[in-house]
Amino acid sequence: MKSYQELSKEELLSLKAELEKAYAEKKEKGLKLDMSRGKPSVAQLDMGMDIFDVLNSQSDMTSMEGVDVRNYGVLDGLTEAKHMMADIMGVQAENVIVYGNASLNVMYDAVSSAMTHGVMGCRPWCKLDRVKFLCPVPGYDRHFSITKHFGIEMVMIPMTPQGPDMDMVERYVETDASVKGIWCVPKYSNPQGYTYSDETVRRFANLKPAAKDFRIFWDNAYAVHHLYDEEERQDKLLEILSECEKAGNPDMVYEFASTSKISFSGAGVAAIASSKANLECIRKTLTIQTIGYDKINQLRHVRYFKDFEGIKAHMRKHAALMRPKFQAVLETLERELDGTGIGEWTNPNGGYFISFQSMEGCAKAIVAKCKEAGVTLTGAGATYPYGMDPKDSNIRIAPTYPTPEELAAATDIFVLCVKLVSIEKLLVQVWGIAA
């Protein structure tokens, strides 16, 4: 396809007229399509329904260590649940604490407790003049919401297909003691679907932080969320806890995971993995904070999935459902936008998102135009701290919830909007014609 930048004024104007007609027709259909949030589809959820037959009124409710899971006791998770979550993260069970239903809550608690009580004996962050977090961008909006909520300054770090710009990360972490953390989604990142390279992970592990209480917030949300069954199309992430230990930085990472997108969103099991010293510190707060998390749900999960093979088999079923969805979006993007120079997008091997990069200054207008025609996308800017994408260019596409047919229809509208908004931009920028 010809690059839009090479089109003449007349070509652009005639293309615009044509597209406007197509857009008006689409709009008339009054569609209601949602590509905004990374939600599992109904079919995906249906696949896990057997989990509710695992425990019934006749079940033995005793854990492998003889704990009656219906009663009080066991603060940091059933041993078998620790093993399950450890397998997902590729760590040792002794490095795991199992929580309630949402890893986001675990991250929130980690930041909140660092604010009020500090990390491992260090000064509470609320007592410091400045606290900063590094935020690889584009990234996950809910991470940024947590740091914003606590008044933590956010420093943007550009993402690359190998992970965050490590030169910048090193410079900040190693010279600025007010830098206390970095938000990472190291595997199938939100929104690009990038996986950090081995070199990136090793450079993380070998950081020499200026702040003793600097922690990497390693949100391994998509650890087993491959889209393809072939080994060579499955990203591999180096295990960071052991890398940190090797590098003499055993306490530098909090790793988070959950089964929210394995079993059920909001009714799964979350966990943290970290060094023994960190876990000891976390347990001290946990003891005050709760009487313990839902052990029955932990047992239900363990008995259903049985082992890591069970989880992987389950995720292959999810992938079979999700592949055609990603493909529906990608095919339309390729067919309609390849070579136009008005957009770039990722083609991930896993995770829940495709990241789209429009021409500068177009993302907000594209999202608004989609909305007008009944297609809801994640708000433009959401993938940046404070909701502000400095280039107004990134759009997160979440293809998991709708059907492939709905996605094809939604992506048709999306590319129409990308074209229209880009043409308007070019007419103004190159030809000086205001919309």
Add this chain to the structure above:
Amino acid sequence: MKSYQELSKEELLSLKAELEKAYAEKKEKGLKLDMSRGKPSVAQLDMGMDIFDVLNSQSDMTSMEGVDVRNYGVLDGLTEAKHMMADIMGVQAENVIVYGNASLNVMYDAVSSAMTHGVMGCRPWCKLDRVKFLCPVPGYDRHFSITKHFGIEMVMIPMTPQGPDMDMVERYVETDASVKGIWCVPKYSNPQGYTYSDETVRRFANLKPAAKDFRIFWDNAYAVHHLYDEEERQDKLLEILSECEKAGNPDMVYEFASTSKISFSGAGVAAIASSKANLECIRKTLTIQTIGYDKINQLRHVRYFKDFEGIKAHMRKHAALMRPKFQAVLETLERELDGTGIGEWTNPNGGYFISFQSMEGCAKAIVAKCKEAGVTLTGAGATYPYGMDPKDSNIRIAPTYPTPEELAAATDIFVLCVKLVSIEKLLVQVWGIAA
């Protein structure tokens, strides 16, 4: 029985010798009995097992409002779960937010968020020089642990059978702006089993706090936990939210409840009830903190209990199991200690505890002596802030977990220890004879 204070030195010494022999015999048996924590018994838990047949792989997983409970969405609880929790607290569903599995965590979060972000626009507590909480004593150790954790000063308020000493409460709350909260277990209080009188509740509702952000932390943990089926033996608690509204103090209360001792401990459903303005403020934080709580477990509870009648019927079954346990303890206390003047105890109509008041300076020694003979009690002092009972006199007895037979055996040892420690005390105090 003759009061021990009236016994002669010789009588005391001979009684002591006799009791020491009995104690040695008991000790030899090597019993292991636990009356330390308010845990439901296995039989109680067994009664709720049918709840696991309510949801199976064929179940409709849609809430009354058409929400797929397996997916993301619904931050503050299913409507039907709000109704269930509202009924337990006697409030309106619109005043309720449903949480995860532990009301303790909800209380912790309420204090934590007040520390870092303040209450409804007021200055965050962590920015203040002093923050104080009133603590009716004896009270619940885990309440005191939370305030201690956050460095909040605790002021002891004596309990009476009608509730906390309201003259003192009024004086503190109305004159000292650093008093930001009070811990209350208003019904079947922990550990005495007292229920606040209507007058006490009204005086609470009519407080004129010096601090705009003063809140009553109303932990209604035992709202439906009667021991007796007869109406006249069921304590009634005036509903405080509406009393506060009537008094022009609509925002003054956070009320907490859970099904931890209705369904399962650690796998139930927790909730907060408060004014709309407070809930609005809480929701703003919740939106950052979590993607929502376990809606599947909420649905499971609602479908199992059906309505408030279902909950009451279930609690009558619990009561039938618990009555003989309380009676086993009370009978032994009455038989062995009535009239001796060396101990007083409560005889509650509900809740999970009996509160025992020894002679001054004897509680720690009694608990230690029990332990030596294989009977574990809640640590003496635990019912006071910082674990320090100024009179060293209160002992919390938790009769719910052991069988009636075990309780009879444990209470036998307990009264032996009370007698022995009291005699030793009297010998020193009255007769100048050191042990």
